[in-house]
Amino acid sequence: MSVDLDHIRQVMEEADCLYNEQQIEDAIATMGHSITEKLADSNPLVFCVMNGGLVITGKLLTHMQFPLEASYVHATRYRDQLTGGRLEWKVRPSQSIKGRTVLIIDDILDEGHTLDAIIDFCKEEGAASVLTAVLVDKKHDRKARPGLKADFTGLEIEDRYIFGYGLDYQGYWRNANGIYALKGH
Template sequence: MSADLEHIRQIMREADCLYTEAQVEEAIAKVGAHISREMADTNPVVFCVMNGGLIFAGKLLTHLQFPLEASYLHATRYRNETTGGDLFWKAKPEVSFIDRDVLIVDDILDEGHTLGAIIDFCKHAGARKVHTAVLIDKDHDRKARPELKADFVGLPCIDRYIFGYGMDYKGYWRNANGIYAVKGM
């Protein structure tokens, strides 16, 4: 066993569980109901932000009981690190959303650099209206654009380094079945 893998396992052993699987699943169901009430008649394109938004988007889509087109985009600032850098597009959207409502589904609204850039991209590409859904909205005063608020939020979160339900620690533990905070971070 490599030292790095042991470190990754230790992160989980020592982590604090902030939200259990049941709490997260309940929050996803509530977000789905809220989106369904607000967007059922808009024929939206729903974009999952990869990789972090994958689990949230997959679970959320089953709660959206109306016609929609689903696709993905992949933009990142982290590249398996614990701090972000410049925005890097790995895959831009391939579905046209000119004069359409767009729903961007992501794992977390932290500082907002990535989500803000994606919103701007969609608006400049002709979206009629851009909506955002995040599983976690982290509470702190470091928002890049303080006016940026997600339209649909699953759960609030304290200002710690978290992982699980799509969010990772150095590329690992996206598969954790709760929301966990790294000890000391």
């Protein structure tokens, strides 16, 4: 697959910055404080949902000053596309979940199909409780199930195609130091 890097650069040049780095870092610190208050005594197993959850998980872990076990899962629907497809498990949890408090960290709660499937998997594997943390919750009425919300949310965002801080545009710009929206989307 040939990538048009000029197009990728142009997307960033034309994008609208919805949240800058400081606003995001403040939201992450607030999330970390809330998670610490709720989970400090629970010995949680914390899963980063790859690849989108990489940035938020790394930054959030530094605000969670208590013993925890960190790992990752990799399930995807997007496969570098703009719209979702069927759920594909690339890496399932390798640790025993039975009887554990599980915290799943992801970049975004859009429709929530991927997050919902991971939650169901953890419950089926016997987790004592399953909590979720997302950097961004997209505001719309297309959630996977009515009332689907993360337990910990950093920012809410309008219903646009966004990228940066772990969120990607066609596999690129996860490294952008803000959250941006595509021009016209």
